[in-house]
Amino acid sequence: MLFIIAIASWNTFRFLIQVEDKNLELTFMGSSGWQWHDKSQGLQIKKVEGHLPAMRKVSENKEYASLVTITQNGDYRGFVFFDQDCEEGAIVSERVIYNDAEHAKLEVLHCLHGKLVYMKSWSTVPTERWQGRVGNFEFNEALSEWDFTPLQQAYLKSVAELI
Numbered sequence: 662m663l664f665i666i667a668i669a670s671w672n673t674f675r676f677l678i679q680v681e682d683k684n685l686e687l688t689f690m691g692s693s694g695w696q697w698h699d700k701s702q703g704l705q706i707k708k709v710e711g712h713l714p715a716m717r718k719v720s721e722n723k724e725y726a727s728l729v730t731i732t733q734n735g736d737y738r739g740f741v742f743f744d745q746d747c748e749e750g751a752i753v754s755e756r757v758i759y760n761d762a763e764h765a766k767l768e769v770l771h772c773l774h775g776k777l778v779y780m781k782s783w784s785t786v787p788t789e790r791w792q793g794r795v796g797n798f799e800f801n802e803a804l805s806e807w808d809f810t811p812l813q814q815a816y817l818k819s820v821a822e823l824i
Contacts, residue, residue, distance in 0.1 A: 686719040689726055690744055690776060699808060706811055714815050716807065720800070727802040729787065729809070731816040737787055737809075741779040741800045747772035755795050768795040786813075 687695045687705060698706040698716060708714045717728040728740040753770040770777040779793060779800065786809055792801040 689719045689723070690742060692726075698811065702806060702808075704807060708815075713819060714811055716809070716812060718802065718807070720802075725798075725800050727791070727800065727804075729804070729807070729812070731812045732782075733819075735816060735820075737783040737785070737812075739781045739783070739787065739791060739804075740773075741791075741793075741802075742773075743770070743777040743779075743798050743800075745777045745798070746775055747777050749773075749775070751777075753777060753796050753798070757794065768793060770795050770798060 686703070687697070692707075694707050694709065695705040695717070696707070698704045703718045705717050705719075706714055707717070713731050713733070715728055715730040717726050719726045723744065725741050725743045728742065730738050732738055749772050751772040755768055757766055757768045768779075770779050772778070777798065779795065779798075781791070787804040787807075789804055790801065791804050793799070
């Protein structure tokens with residue numbers, strides 16, 4: 662009987678640790694105001710009065726957070742914030758080879774709000790696997806699995822005109 666109680670207690674302890682770890686993602690890298698949009702997918706949403714919302718997902722290894730929002734003109738902007746402190750204005754850059762060394766592209770991380778960040782824009786809903794590497798910093802996010810409906814609804818509401 663004591664053995665069963667010990668196993669049940671251990672399982673309860675592990676479950677509570679997992680719940681706390683998941684909830685700590687809402688304040689990853691000192692952020693505040695994030696709420697769960699789809700906890701099972703790890704998707705969070707942040708709504709700030711007077712601004713369009715943003716969605717993000719913290720990587721499994723807790724090394725970065727991918728964030729996507731819609732701009733006032735309807736483009737999607739993506740940011741990957743790395744959990745690496747930096748000095749405002751600092752950059753990390755590297756030439757990355759594409760298409761079997763035929764083309765090289767300069768990839769850059771900027772320091773924004775004290776963290777290194779990679780940025781990209783899309784004119785339509787991103788449905789790709791967004792991945793990259795700059796120096797020692799890598800990211801890989803399946804944006805096709807994200808539900809961008811709240812961002813789209815907020816954008817459409819912000820540009821709607823009464824007739």
